[in-house]
Amino acid sequence: MAGLDHIVYAAPDLAAGTAAVEALVGMRAAPGGPHPGVGTRNTLLSLGDDVYLEIIAPDPEQPEPANPRPFGIEGMAEGALVTFAVHASDGESIEDVTAAMRACGEDPGPVSAMSRLKPDGEEIHWSLTMSAGPGLVPFVIDWGDTTHPATVTPTGCTLVSLAGTHPDPDHINALYSALSLNVAVEAGDAVSLEAVLDTPNGQVVLS
Structure with a gap:
């Protein structure tokens, strides 16, 4: 039905969040780009052939967005692993995945089109559900014809x-x-998420 697409580490400051992850794993995430209208930008690090880590934070070069920034970033004092995204398995669609979520009592929200400019100037496009906040209910993403970020990041x-x-x-x-x-x-009394990673620094836990 679905496969893990990427995990999301949110931080109040992108440089600080990227540096914190680098200190933990021994590798530096590469610049991704801004999310126009959302008020965020990211850096990315591959975690395998089809899964990656997104580090996301407010983008001070954008005006304040009309809606709150995603993943509870607004109120964060420090970086944390906050949620994850899934994509449809082969032969399935993003609509199939969202229907399955609704059948389980979770409303993933509408599917919205997004885009951003990569550092090399290429504009990439994807679709995703927008309602998921921080937590264990994933959001759903469809990269369409765009090359999956896991294959073009460190x-x-x-x-x-x-x-x-x-x-x-x-x-x-x-x-x-x-x-x-x-x-x-x-x-558990609280909602939490942690990832175990094999890294140049050995096996570490990102939470």
Whole structure:
């Protein structure tokens, strides 16, 4: 039904967030680009053939966006792993994935078109659902004809596993089962997410 597309590390400042991840994993994420109208920009680091890490933060070169920036960035005091994205499996569509989420009681919201300019000037396009905030309910993305970022960003790190805690783990695990996601969720008082990575610095936990 769905596959893991990327994990999202949000930070109040992009340079500081990128440096914090670099200190942990021993590699520096490459500039991605701004998200026009959203008020954010990112850096990217491959975690395998079809999965990557996005570090995202406010973009001070953009005007204040009409809507709050995604992933709870506005109120963050420090960087954290906040959520993840999934894409449809072969033979499935983004609409199939969103329908499965609705059947599990989660509304992923409408599918919206987005674009950004890469540092080399190339404009890339994709579609994604916009309602997911920070947490264990993923948002859904479709890269269309755009080359997947995992194949064109710095390599050397690998995602080993993704896990989380949630006050209602049965609901989240049922959602993941419906989406065919291999993400372990246990009971916890707070919602949390952590990724185990193989890196030049050895095996580390990003949370």
